[in-house]
Structures are given as C-alpha cells and as structure tokens.
Amino acid sequence: MSTATAPLTETVTSTLLDFHDVEMTFPDGTVALRGVHLTVDRGEFVSVVGPSGCGKSTLLRIASGLESASHGVAQVDASRIGYVFQDATLLPWRSVQDNVELLAELNGQSKQARRAKADRAIELVGLTGFEKHLPKQLSGGMRMRTSLARSLTLDPELFLFDEPFGALDEITRERLNDELLRLFVEQQFAGLFITHSVSEAVYLSTKVVVMSGRPGTVVRTFDVPFPMPRDPDIRFSPEFAELVGEVSRALREGHR
Amino acid sequence: MVTLQEVTESRAARATSLAVRRTKKRTPATWWQPVVVLALLVGVWWLVAAYYDKSKGLAFLVPYPHLVLQALVNDPTQPTFNQELWQALGRSTTVALTGLAIAIVIGVAWAVLMSQARWLERSLYPYAVVLQCVPILALVPLIGALFGYGFPSRVIVTVMIALFPMVSNTLFGLQSTDKGQRELFQLQGAGRGTRLAKLQLPAALPSIFVGLRTSAGLSVIGAIVGDQFFQRGNPGLGVLIQVTASRLMGPELYATIIVASLLGVAVFLLFGLLGRLAVGRWYDFS
Numbered sequence: 001m002s003t004a005t006a007p008l009t010e011t012v013t014s015t016l017l018d019f020h021d022v023e024m025t026f027p028d029g030t031v032a033l034r035g036v037h038l039t040v041d042r043g044e045f046v047s048v049v050g051p052s053g054c055g056k057s058t059l060l061r062i063a064s065g066l067e068s069a070s071h072g073v074a075q076v077d078a079s080r081i082g083y084v085f086q087d088a089t090l091l092p093w094r095s096v097q098d099n100v101e102l103l104a105e106l107n108g109q110s111k112q113a114r115r116a117k118a119d120r121a122i123e124l125v126g127l128t129g130f131e132k133h134l135p136k137q138l139s140g141g142m143r144m145r146t147s148l149a150r151s152l153t154l155d156p157e158l159f160l161f162d163e164p165f166g167a168l169d170e171i172t173r174e175r176l177n178d179e180l181l182r183l184f185v186e187q188q189f190a191g192l193f194i195t196h197s198v199s200e201a202v203y204l205s206t207k208v209v210v211m212s213g214r215p216g217t218v219v220r221t222f223d224v225p226f227p228m229p230r231d232p233d234i235r236f237s238p239e240f241a242e243l244v245g246e247v248s249r250a251l252r253e254g255h256r
Numbered sequence: 257m258v259t260l261q262e263v264t265e266s267r268a269a270r271a272t273s274l275a276v277r278r279t280k281k282r283t284p285a286t287w288w289q290p291v292v293v294l295a296l297l298v299g300v301w302w303l304v305a306a307y308y309d310k311s312k313g314l315a316f317l318v319p320y321p322h323l324v325l326q327a328l329v330n331d332p333t334q335p336t337f338n339q340e341l342w343q344a345l346g347r348s349t350t351v352a353l354t355g356l357a358i359a360i361v362i363g364v365a366w367a368v369l370m371s372q373a374r375w376l377e378r379s380l381y382p383y384a385v386v387l388q389c390v391p392i393l394a395l396v397p398l399i400g401a402l403f404g405y406g407f408p409s410r411v412i413v414t415v416m417i418a419l420f421p422m423v424s425n426t427l428f429g430l431q432s433t434d435k436g437q438r439e440l441f442q443l444q445g446a447g448r449g450t451r452l453a454k455l456q457l458p459a460a461l462p463s464i465f466v467g468l469r470t471s472a473g474l475s476v477i478g479a480i481v482g483d484q485f486f487q488r489g490n491p492g493l494g495v496l497i498q499v500t501a502s503r504l505m506g507p508e509l510y511a512t513i514i515v516a517s518l519l520g521v522a523v524f525l526l527f528g529l530l531g532r533l534a535v536g537r538w539y540d541f542s
Contacts, residue, residue: 064443065443066439066442066443081443083439083440083443085436085439085440086436087434087436089434089436089437089440091437091455091458091459092538092539093458093459093461093535093537093538093539102440102454103440103444105454106441106444106445106446106450106454107444134537134538135538136538
C-alpha cells in the first residue's frame with residue numbers, strides 16, 4: 001500500500017520498537033519479564049520463542065499499550081499497529097465483511113472508506129466470495145484469515161502476532177505461514193511474532209529471539225540468513241534443519 | 257486465494273449444518289407425542305369426573321371435559337360467561353404485557369448500569385436479589401394503599417415478579433464478551449458507549465431473550481396474581497377464577513384456568529420465537 005499519507009519523519013526512523021531493560025511485575029508479585037532488550041526495525045520480522053508462561057504474550061501487550069512496563073523503557077514508534085490475537089476474536093453476529101470493517105468503523109471512518117479497505121483486505125487474505133458468511137460457517141483457518149484481514153485494514157507499520165496459528169492443524173498452519181510471508185513482502189510491515197513452534201519461527205522470520213522461563217528474558221538472538229521472499233522448500237534443506245536445531249538447543253538451555 | 261482444502265472444509269461444514277437441519281425437520285415427531293399424552297390425560301380426567309359425578313355427587317369439583325369445552329366455546333347455562341372470559345383474557349394480557357415492557361426497560365437499564373463498573377455491580381446487585389426475595393403478598397396492602405386497587409397496582413406486582421430474570425440474564429450477557437474482544441475495542445480507543453453498543457449489547461442479546469422468555473411467563477403469573485390481590489375495576493382472569501370458584505361454577509372455573517395457562521404458554525412461545533428470529537442467525541439456542 002502507498003506510504004504517501006505517512007508523515008515524512010516516519011521514513012527517517014528505522015527502529016519501530018525498542019525495548020530497553022523492560023521488566024514486568026504483576027500486582028500479585030509475579031515477575032513475568034526481567035531485563036528484556038529487544039528491537040524491531042523496519043523490514044524485520046522478529047519471532048519470539050520461549051517456554052509457556054515466560055511472558056512472551058506480555059511483551060506484545062506492552063508493545064500494543066494494553067499494559068505498561070513496570071520498569072525500563074518500551075518505545076514504539078509506529079502510529080499504526082496491527083494486533084492479531086490467539087483466537088480470531090471475531091464478533092459472531094457480524095459477517096466476514098462487517099467483521100473486517102470493524103476497526104475502521106471504530107476509528108470513525110466513512111462507510112465508503114471502510115468498505116474499500118475491507119474489500120482489499122479480504123482479497124489479500126483470499127476470502128473473496130465469503131464476505132456474507134458468518135464466523136460460525138467458516139473453518140478455523142478461514143476465521144484466522146478474517147482476523148488477519150481485519151488488522152490489515154489498519155495498514156499497519158508494525159504487526160503484532162500472539163501465537164495466531166497455534167490452534168490450527170499443521171497443514172492449515174503451513175499454508176497460512178506462506179500467506180503471511182507473502183503479505184510481509186507485499187505490505188512491508190514489520191512483524192513481532194510470538195510462537196511455540198521453532199520451525200515456524202525460523203521459517204517466517206528475519207530474526208529469532210529465544211526467551212528463558214519465568215521471569216522471561218532474552219537468552220539468545222539468531223539472525224535467519226535465508227532470503228525473502230522465502231522458498232517453501234527451504235523447510236526441507238539441511239541449513240534450515242541446522243538452524244532449527246540450534247534454536248531448539250538454546251531454548252532448552254534457557255529453560256533450565 | 258481459497259484453496260481446495262478449505263473449500264472442501266466449508267462444504268463439509270455446510271453438509272453438517274444441513275444434517276443438523278434435517279434432524280430439526282423431524283419436529284413432527286415431537287408434536288404428536290404431547291397430543292397423545294393430552295388424549296390420555298383427557299381420558300383419565302373423564303374417568304375422575306365420572307367418579308365425582310356418580311359416586312360423590314360433587315360434579316362441580318371435577319366437571320366433565322366436554323362441559324369445560326362447552327364453557328370455552330359457547331356456555332348454554334351462562335350465556336354471558338363466554339364474553340366475560342375473553343374480556344378478562346384481554347385485560348390480563350394488557351396487564352401482563354405492560355408489566356413485561358416496564359420490566360424489560362428497568363431490567364436492561366439496571367443491568368447496563370451494573371455492567372459499567374465493579375463497584376456499581378456490587379452496590380446494586382444485592383437489591384435485585386432482595387427484590388426477588390420480598391414476599392409480594394407482604395407488600396399488597398401497601399401497594400394497594402399507595403396506588404389503588406386497580407390496573408396500576410396489578411402492573412406493579414407484575415413488574416416485581418417479572419423483573420429479576422431480565423436483570424440477571426442481561427447482566428450475564430453483557431459480561432459474556434471475551435477478553436480478546438474487549439481488548440480489540442480498547443486498542444482502537446473505543447469508549448464505553450461504543451463498546452456497549454457494538455460489543456456488549458449484541459453479545460448480550462441471546463441471554464436477554466432467554467431472560468425475556470422467562471419473564472414473559474412470569475408476567476402472566478403476575479397479572480393473574482395481581483388481579484386477585486387488587487379486585488377493583490374490571491375483572492381479569494384472576495378475578496374470574498375466584499368468582500367462578502366461589503360460585504361453584506365448575507366448567508367455567510376450569511375453562512378460565514385453561515385460558516390462563518394457554519396465555520402463559522402462548523407468551524412463552526412467542527418470545528422464544530422472537531428470540532430465534534432476532535439472533536438465531538448466529539446463535540444456536542439449545
């Protein structure tokens with residue numbers, strides 16, 4: 001999409017998200033995150049892997065502004081942030097079309113404008129022809145596509161994903177991974193992606209961040225050398241397997 | 257691009273929904289069964305009536321079914337009864353629906369208010385429970401003295417009886433949104449009003465209609481009970497029941513009771529149907 005509407009200053013900064021020594025302590029005293037350093041630059045797709053309960057999701061909640069860090073600096077220089085939840089979180093009484101229009105509607109945009117945005121987003125995720133369907137008539141994968149389309153209407157600079165494909169079967173998940181990669185290349189957003197799956201993280205990302213168990217902190221960062229747009233067959237190459245192995249090892253060590 | 261597998265998936269989903277519809281089409285099987293039960297009940301009723309008539313000589317206590325049917329359609333012994341019965345039905349229906357409408361407005365407003373803040377819920381919910389626990393009978397003399405012994409007092413009793421399910425079901429519905437949905441609205445900076453109108457109220461509709469169905473049934477009870485408490489003015493079904501009972505008019509008494517019961521059933525079915533029409537498209541009542 002065109003960036004003509006974006007203020008000029010935005011093209012100057014290249015770091016969209018900058019976490020410096022971020023700590024999160026919940027009111028009950030649980031320390032979810034401690035000393036987290038993390039950056040996401042324009043053009044980057046960063047995945048975060050870590051054991052359950054290590055505060056991965058909390059990272060996203062801080063980045064989106066749903067929560068604020070109890071200590072440290074969490075700076076986000078993106079005016080349009082997309083957020084894809086674990087569940088599709090569609091409104092069951094709205095059709096695909098109306099669900100996708102929701103965010104523009106909440107932002108007070110005209111019917112015409114949001115209609116155009118929704119049409120385009122629905123086309124981008126390949127749901128054309130399903131506009132009138134209700135969520136209950138869709139498969140899990142199609143619901144997730146609808147959810148993606150809804151966030152795409154924001155034309156996000158920074159896209160936050162909270163384990164969006166965790167509940168899907170392997171085949172659907174792989175297909176959605178490919179589509180997400182295509183969107184990443186076409187739409188030029190930066191991504192911060194939370195996942196449990198190491199191979200998904202390596203396949204999707206330009207950078208993989210491994211976190212330790214609670215209190216969560218970054219134990220290692222891997223650069224993923226494979227070029228974009230990514231060849232699906234890369235998943236079967238020895239280099240890919242080797243990197244997945246390394247990340248898994250780091251994950252296991254961090255867990256100890 | 258929708259791939260083959262997903263198309264097949266959605267076809268499969270459509271096929272299952274068709275299968276579901278097919279099982280629903282079997283509803284004829286569910287209506288003739290009650291009819292058989294009804295026939296059996298009428299048979300037993302006739303036997304009991306014969307016993308009271310022949311052995312005890314108290315025919316008015318359990319009148320024959322055909323006499324009751326006569327009282328409903330065209331009473332040969334009480335020519336004016338039939339007209340009185342339908343007028344009473346009309347009056348009681350008016351009381352019930354007026355009371356129900358007021359209960360809906362108060363109930364939804366009360367629940368919306370409580371859904372806005374924890375402290376409001378904590379402060380206001382106990383009074384909904386108290387209302388539910390107050391023995392209405394204890395308030396009868398007071399209501400009568402304050403509002404008279406006619407229509408207004410009957411409506412007040414109806415509202416008091418029908419209100420609680422509206423309050424509790426609406427509140428439950430408003431709170432049934434999930435965290436992700438609320439955060440979705442929060443992330444767009446949506447205010448309370450927007451969240452209420454576009455998220456909470458639509459999400460609450462199914463349980464509002466469940467409450468409405470219950471309250472509708474209760475409003476009929478309220479109208480008849482209110483009628484018996486406050487007997488001035490034009491008689492409704494409750495008054496008619498008392499009058500026919502005290503005058504030992506067996507068939508007429510039974511006819512009135514049956515009409516009152518059918519009113520309750522009709523109101524219950526009507527609001528069930530309304531609920532299905534309003535939200536059945538996306539919500540499966542079960």
